[in-house]
Amino acid sequence: MPTTLLIVDDDADVLKAAAAALAATADRVETAATPETLIARPEAYDAVLLDMNFAIGARDGAEGLDVLDRLQAADPALSVVLMTTYGGVSLAVQALKRGAADFVLKPWRNEPLAEAMRAAMALTAERRASGRALNLDDLEKRSIERAMLLYDGNVSHAAAALGLTRPALYRRMERHGL
Amino acid sequence: MPTTLLIVDDDADVLKAAAAALAATADRVETAATPETLIARPEAYDAVLLDMNFAIGARDGAEGLDVLDRLQAADPALSVVLMTTYGGVSLAVQALKRGAADFVLKPWRNEPLAEAMRAAMALTAERRASGRALNLDDLEKRSIERAMLLYDGNVSHAAAALGLTRPALYRRMERHGL
DNA sequence: GCCGCGGTGTCCGGAATCGGACACGTGCCG
DNA sequence: CGGCACGTGTCCGATTCCGGACACCGCGGC
Numbered sequence: 001m002p003t004t005l006l007i008v009d010d011d012a013d014v015l016k017a018a019a020a021a022l023a024a025t026a027d028r029v030e031t032a033a034t035p036e037t038l039i040a041r042p043e044a045y046d047a048v049l050l051d052m053n054f055a056i057g058a059r060d061g062a063e064g065l066d067v068l069d070r071l072q073a074a075d076p077a078l079s080v081v082l083m084t085t086y087g088g089v090s091l092a093v094q095a096l097k098r099g100a101a102d103f104v105l106k107p108w109r110n111e112p113l114a115e116a117m118r119a120a121m122a123l124t125a126e127r128r129a130s131g132r133a134l135n136l137d138d139l140e141k142r143s144i145e146r147a148m149l150l151y152d153g154n155v156s157h158a159a160a161a162l163g164l165t166r167p168a169l170y171r172r173m174e175r176h177g178l
Numbered sequence: 179m180p181t182t183l184l185i186v187d188d189d190a191d192v193l194k195a196a197a198a199a200l201a202a203t204a205d206r207v208e209t210a211a212t213p214e215t216l217i218a219r220p221e222a223y224d225a226v227l228l229d230m231n232f233a234i235g236a237r238d239g240a241e242g243l244d245v246l247d248r249l250q251a252a253d254p255a256l257s258v259v260l261m262t263t264y265g266g267v268s269l270a271v272q273a274l275k276r277g278a279a280d281f282v283l284k285p286w287r288n289e290p291l292a293e294a295m296r297a298a299m300a301l302t303a304e305r306r307a308s309g310r311a312l313n314l315d316d317l318e319k320r321s322i323e324r325a326m327l328l329y330d331g332n333v334s335h336a337a338a339a340l341g342l343t344r345p346a347l348y349r350r351m352e353r354h355g356l
Numbered sequence: 357g358c359c360g361c362g363g364t365g366t367c368c369g370g371a372a373t374c375g376g377a378c379a380c381g382t383g384c385c386g
Numbered sequence: 387c388g389g390c391a392c393g394t395g396t397c398c399g400a401t402t403c404c405g406g407a408c409a410c411c412g413c414g415g416c
Binding site: 013087088089090092093096097102103105134135136137138139140146147150161162163164 | 217263266267268270271275280281283312313314315316317318321324325328339340341342
């Protein structure tokens with residue numbers, strides 16, 4: 001599956017530089033001057049690098065946070081990396097608490113940026129996979145594995161925690177190949 | 179259930195000030211000069227306010243991150259708020275990405291700090307509640323609710339996504355009282 | 357109109373699951 | 387040692403759950 005990155009910034013030079021820096025990180029790198037295309041089709045991308053300030057002179061990042069919120073609503077699995085020039089600690093904290101995958105300052109160094117985007121794409125992939133897996137069977141398997149780990153191998157306790165009887169747990173473990 | 183906060187800092191004055199600021203936020207507020215008691219009994223607390231620098235002169239926050247990691251391993255549900263004087267954006271980003279609930283700079287303002295700790299306690303409570311619920315029955319119920327929301331009420335599609343047949347979904351919904 | 361399509365809600369015989377019970381192993385304490 | 391608490395692994399009759407099938411409904415299109 002080809003991977004696609006989107007970079008959103010109102011400064012054409014920034015777009016160009018970022019696209020160049022990330023060209024080798026994903027199969028496709030798109031750029032946009034506004035978040036509109038992004039909000040319309042968030043599922044088309046594997047990760048987004050998003051500038052926080054669009055209005056001229058804006059520097060409090062409110063717009064970036066707003067776009068972030070709307071993206072989360074539209075596609076909770078998509079990882080968003082925020083970037084800004086005027087970033088303070090409190091802005092970074094807000095961004096991450098609101099669900100940004102990472103936060104980078106302009107100007108950036110290319111290698112760490114690429115690394116961050118790689119991590120973001122991986123996170124998106126993971127979340128999309130586990131989101132699709134609201135498959136009950138699969139979910140049951142994971143829970144059983146967690147429970148067995150948590151009670152390190154003690155079948156009786158794990159069964160109790162999972163809310164079923166010990167024979168039932170044996171059966172289900174076998175069914176899942178554990 | 180009485181709520182308990184722990185504040186960890188190597189500076190006695192900081193401990194005193196923070197304890198005073200948070201006295202009204204939780205039922206009990208404990209203080210400690212080192213993270214040791216914390217690592218030994220993380221489940222005794224509902225949230226932790228943790229200084230990032232213990233070695234004299236240390237200011238890169240590595241110790242705080244290290245303690246954070248160990249805490250996550252010991253009790254993943256416990257919310258940790260990190261604080262530091264020498265914090266830069268990158269340190270804040272690292273802290274949050276590693277799972278800190280929030281990140282505050284010294285000196286702090288009392289009201290936002292109290293608010294942050296309240297939020298952290300709420301988060302801990304939530305995570306503890308849903309952590310206990312590795313109960314399969316309960317988990318199945320939540321998944322079904324999610325699926326029904328996602329396919330807004332379409333039973334057939336929801337059933338397909340959950341990996342079971344439509345009659346089966348009807349039965350389980352009834353069993354869960356939905 | 358009327359057919360096809362995609363949806364809902366329900367039925368029932370056969371198959372799978374349930375859980376109490378059993379046999380057994382192991383470590384601990386009086 | 388004997389008792390006992392706690393664990394595992396397995397058996398089997400009763401119970402439950404499964405899912406294909408059926409009847410029905412509302413809607414768009416020829």
